[in-house]
Amino acid sequence: MKIVENAEYIIQSVTDVDRFGKRLVQMGVLPGSHLKIIRVGFRGSTLEVMIDQGQSIAVRSKELAMLDCKLIAIPLSALSPEKGRKYKIKNFTGGRGFIQKMKNRKISISDIFEILESHPFELKTRHGTIVAGHGEAEKIIVEPVN
Amino acid sequence: MADKTLTIAICSIPNTGKSTLFNKLTGAHQAVGNWAGVSIEKKTGHFKLNGHTINLIDLPGAYSITPTSIEETVVRDYLLKTPPDFIINIIDARNMYRSLGLTIQLAQSGVPMIVAVNMMDEARRAGLEIDIGILSNHLGCPVIPIVARTGEGVGELKKTLLETIRDPSKFRPPNISRPPVVEDAIIALAKKLDKINPDPSLNKTFIAERLLESGELPKDISVDDNALKDIVKDVKHLRLRAETSLGENLSITCAQCRFNSARGLVNEATSETIKVPDKFTKALDRVLLNKYAGLPMFFLIMFLLFQGIYALGTPLQTLISDFFANIRNILLSSLLFGSLPDMLSNFIIEGVLNGVGIVISFFPLIAIFFIFMSLIEDSGYMARAAFLLDRLMHKLGLDGKAFINILLGFGCNVPAIMGTRILSGRHNRIRTMLLIPFTLCSARFQVFVFLAAILFAPLTAPWVVFGLYALSFIMVFVVGFILKLFRIAGKPEPFIMEIPPYRVPTVKTVSLRAWMEMKSFLYRASTYIVAGVIIVWFLTNMPPGVEQGSIKTWAGQIGQFLQPVFHPIGIGWREVIALIFGFVAKEIVVGSMAVIYGADTVTQIAASITTLQGLSFMVFILLYTPCIAAIAAIKAESRSWGITGLSLFLGIAIAWITAFIVYQGGLALGFR
Incomplete structure (x- = not known):
């Protein structure tokens, strides 16, 4: 846990x-x-x-x-790369600016991804590979996908 | 209808205003005792209701009667063994779901019940509307909205109580849905129970459910033992069958059924159910519970609190002692008093008046202490402080709240010990109580300042006092770790503490609390204190004709008798007499030394005690038994002579060992 x-x-x-x-x-x-x-x-x-x-x-x-x-x-920041393990973005705890920033990077709620790297975070999504810093990862709340 | 004597039990989950309602109903007609076999406070009281005499019992706070703590076992055993004539159950209007689990259990017992929905004012303020009619309909008993603090609705509660006494038949236990396998098991068991006919006032299904949940009933319940043994066999079988089919523990299934009903009922009876902590609480917690700023903020608040207690308390204490000095002077100069034999007048002044004076001089400290304590508690900060300090205190097997009591012990042990009442679980309370006497209270501080000034150079003296403070802190932890190795006061309970939203405390509740604490101090502790002071007076003045505090007194003889014990720690017979005086109050150690050493005390002490002996003496004073008021508080709060004795023993043993290490270690290093 x-x-x-x-x-x-x-x-x-x-x-x-x-x-x-x-x-x-x-x-x-x-x-x-x-x-x-x-x-x-x-x-x-x-x-x-x-x-x-x-x-x-x-x-x-x-x-x-x-x-x-x-x-x-x-929060994404608490996770580490694990091959084949998929997560879904649940919500963002940051403000409006943060949500816009994520949108610009093509990260949005319900996106499914796999973690490739954790320092900084490299996420493999259907849009390609997206990078997020540790501070940003703290504001991205995700849930495991079975 | 003939007037009756009826027993009513007040039963609710913790923090719903149970004691406030109890006090409102009974006024001053209260008695405090122990529940049989356990050292848990049993409060009873009585009041008249239209000619009926009502005996009211304040049951300990319990989340359910499926026990997970000693308090809950007490409640369950009481209800099953000696069901009251009526139950008053209190639910918290602000969070009904939490309270209703117990309410539903109690409603099923078959004992007529009235539900009081307390703190209606706060619920209204939060915009919560409660449909009392729906609650009453579902629970099958009268439901009365009240505000126990102000007394709103208490008249209505009494009126309903009277109606229920006249006609208890209106009562109807609620139905809650359970999985068929549980329902069948309960019915089967209830039928068997019907045959052995336990207490007729209890519902058989209620007893059956208790049996199925825990597999046992309290001993000496009023049913035939052999028949019960037979049933217990059935219980095992039924339980196993139900648990296998459900795949989980039966007590959890039963709780689930209860709380499902509770959730449904809350949804139906209230306008809204979910309360998110308010913005103010969130914002304040961001600062006060901050990972880095939280602890410094806590120490700042505690520092201000300490300053406040002393800035206000010490002048008041001086005022009271001046008052008693005046009475003493008036008495001494009065003609009537002059005509009394010396022995008697000395007894009245040094024994009785002194004892009463000590009791009363604690008043301002206790009042101010509890005003601050209830400010901290009622505002919601206490839970935050406990959260911050929990890690540290957990190492001693305690929870965070205990830290505040121990810290406040550095001011005065007595209210700190009385304050252990707010700690959860007996385990926490007793252990904290045993640690508080090792804190350097203000009375000990006075002795140390006096002795250090005589025995050490002006530049060294403050460091010696500082060193004693450090030693006191260290000893609290050392003793805490030692106690952790032993099983005292049961197992620690799982730590689950509610963190309430912040609230502005009201003047009324805060002052009421201070007043109640002063009254309880006076009631419980004063007898022991006055008795203790009188005993010490006899020890230091008897046999007749000897000089007070001299070697010929009983105390002097005890001092000489104990000399072999105190010799290894460098304490002479004169200091032993001072220690006996110190048992009454640490403040009088200095005064007693003046009596013992006679004229020119300072030079005499400096000449007859070496620095090392003085240090050993101070260490012993720091750690040996606290004053008689503190011991009386331990007895009153622990409700056990065993714990009181243990506290005395621990103090003396640890004081001796530590003083031995200091003195012999000092000698070995060439000090003297």
């Missing part, structure tokens, strides 16, 4: 031995619920996570990582 800001997960299942998960369940955060990582604390051990009702909770990354979750959104 990648713990980065703006990553989103869906809880898939909670096992009998998972005390953290069981407690979440009794609080109404059930399998099928969304979790969005809002903020990663100092050196990554404590996280602020937004749950379905728009409420923020603080949890520890170690406990969260034990949860059986499915990745549904992650």
